[in-house]
Amino acid sequence: MTAALFTKPPTAQEAVLAEMRRLLVTGELAPGTPIRQEALADRLGVSRVPVREALKVLEGEGHVEYSPHRGYVVAELSVEDLVEVYRLRELLEAEAIRVAVPKLTPTDLEAIELAAADVTAAGLRADLADVTTANRAFHFLLFDAAGLPRLSRTLRQLWDATDVYRSVYFAAPANRSRVNDEHDELIAALRVGDVRAAIAAQAAHRAHSVEAVSNALTT
Amino acid sequence: MTAALFTKPPTAQEAVLAEMRRLLVTGELAPGTPIRQEALADRLGVSRVPVREALKVLEGEGHVEYSPHRGYVVAELSVEDLVEVYRLRELLEAEAIRVAVPKLTPTDLEAIELAAADVTAAGLRADLADVTTANRAFHFLLFDAAGLPRLSRTLRQLWDATDVYRSVYFAAPANRSRVNDEHDELIAALRVGDVRAAIAAQAAHRAHSVEAVSNALTT
DNA sequence: AAAGTGGATATTGGATCCAATTTCGACTAG
DNA sequence: CTAGTCGAAATTGGATCCAATATCCACTTT
Structure with a gap:
């Protein structure tokens, strides 16, 4: 029995999926553009088959739309979509927090604080990709602590849907520093087990980002 | 230009998907059983390719689980899953009703009443498949009236997840008649635009079915 | 007998090839 | 000049074939 020493060579349709997600959040695959399967396959050095399977996944997540024989x-x-996503997040994240907070162990809290530090560190390095992934990890440590897999899954879908815009949000240094303060506030509430304060902190956090992003969208 | 006169011959991976959904709700594909792609493909008279694409969709919806190279x-x-699904439905259906009720047009209401009649009719014929589809149509006429596509989509996923058990629920004649009463109560609330009453009716409706189904599961 | 090893078999993953459909442009008719 | 039609090219859908991986079983070793 050998431990997993190196990053396992994944099953390659996963590689395609990961790369396509990157293309989507960076905007290299811009909204509205048709996806040419063969071109994409060539670019990624694979055949069309894994590309098509990855597309089916992305379709399920709402990142691409499909019409038979049209692609x-x-x-x-x-x-409107953005506002809707954030409203659904409001409802579901509140539930996650209600359930999770009473269950939080000191170990959980420690992990969450470490994750917040990761966000800060990535922010200081101005590494946008790292900020978004660290930020996501931070929040889902809390959500997952509720122990409700279906809820976590749904929240992940909602976060995925607006990932494109989170990078935009974090591009502004002011937003990056504000996020840190909001994380601290949330953590303070978690430490004392204050559900209402935690929900409020998370709500304020969301409100700021939806405001910033929708401004960016309309202008 | 010819009108679409007959049910268009769909793109065949859709056919596979539809048939697999049927196999799942009827229990012919029972929980826990591994899916042999080739056997399934032979049975449906297609190659493995459309089967794999359909499986990716079902994976995204949580109906099947996937491990690389294991299938x-x-x-x-x-x-626990069942309870979680119903809790999430509680949160999201309440929101759908809050938004939809003030927007309901007389036409909407008429359609909803017709759908309720369909449920009753199918119930009298004791046609389980028709009852479940009519029941679903009834509820989603209301949910969709909210005009929130992402919410509708999420609710559909949650309903899909427990479709297997809804047939079980409707198998009992007592449940079928109770459902009709509950639908009438909901409609009465919709008619007078009473959001609170509508939410309450929908909640009672859910509570009865989750109770019946979880009893069936534990015994 | 228990545990580990090697290899045959079954199953999934991916590539290539062919069929079906759509798209787009040239051409014709009015 | 516009509308319509026909057909070639592009694109997707599906089938078949080969490769990679996992599973299972006989066999060896202790």
Whole structure:
């Protein structure tokens, strides 16, 4: 029995999926553009088969839209969509926090604080990709602590849907520093087990980002 | 230009998907059983390719679980899962009703009443499949009236997840008649635009079915 | 007998090839 | 000049074939 020493060579449709996600959040695959399967396959050095399977996954997540015999196009995200996603997050994240907070162990809290530090560190390095992944890890440590897999899954879908815009949000240094303060506030509430304060902190956190992003969208 | 006169011959991976959904809700593909792609493909008279694409969709919806190089197995649904699904439905259906009720037009209401009549009719014929589809149509006429596509989509996923058990629920004639009463109560609330009453009716509706189904699961 | 090892078999992953459909442009008719 | 039609090219859908991995079983070793 050998331990997993190196990053396992994944099953390659996963590689395609990961790369396509990157293309989507960086905007290299811009909303509205049709996806040419063969071109994409060539670019990634694989055949069309794994590309098509990855597209089916992305379709399920709402990142691309599909019409039979017409193919896939990158989904557009309107301001209304954005607002809707954030409203659904409001409802579901509140539930996650209600359930999770009473269950939080000191170990959980420690992990969450470490994750917050990661966000800060990535922010100081101005590494946008790292900030977004660290930020996501931070929040989902809390959400997952609720122990409700279906809820976590749904929240992940909602976060995924607006990932494109989170990088935009974190591009502004002011936003990066504000996020740190908001994380600290949330952590303070978690430490004392104050559900209401935690929900409020998370709500304020969301409100700021949805405001910033929808401004960016409308202008 | 010819009008679409007959049910268009769909793109065949859709056919596979539809048939697999049927196999899942009827239990012919029972929870926990591994899915042999080739056997399934032979049975459906197609190659493995469309089967694999359909499986990716079902994986995204949580109906099957996937491990690289190990394949797909039909997902198990525990009582905890069931309770979680219903809790999420509670949160999201309440929101759908809050938004939809003030927007309901007389036309909407008429359609909803017709759908309720369909449920009753199918119930009298004791046609389980028709009852479940009519029941679903009834509820989603209301949910969709909210005009929130992402919410509708998420609710559909949650309903899909427990579709297996809804047929079980409707198998009992007592449940079928109770459902009709509950639908009438909901409609009465919709008619007078009473959001609170509508939410309450929907909640009672859910509570009865989750109770019946979880009893069936534990015994 | 228990545990580990090697290899045959079954199953999934991916590539290539062919069929079906759509798209787009040239051409014709009005 | 516009509308319509036909057909070639592009694109997706599906089938078949080969490769990679996992599973299972006989066999060896202690």
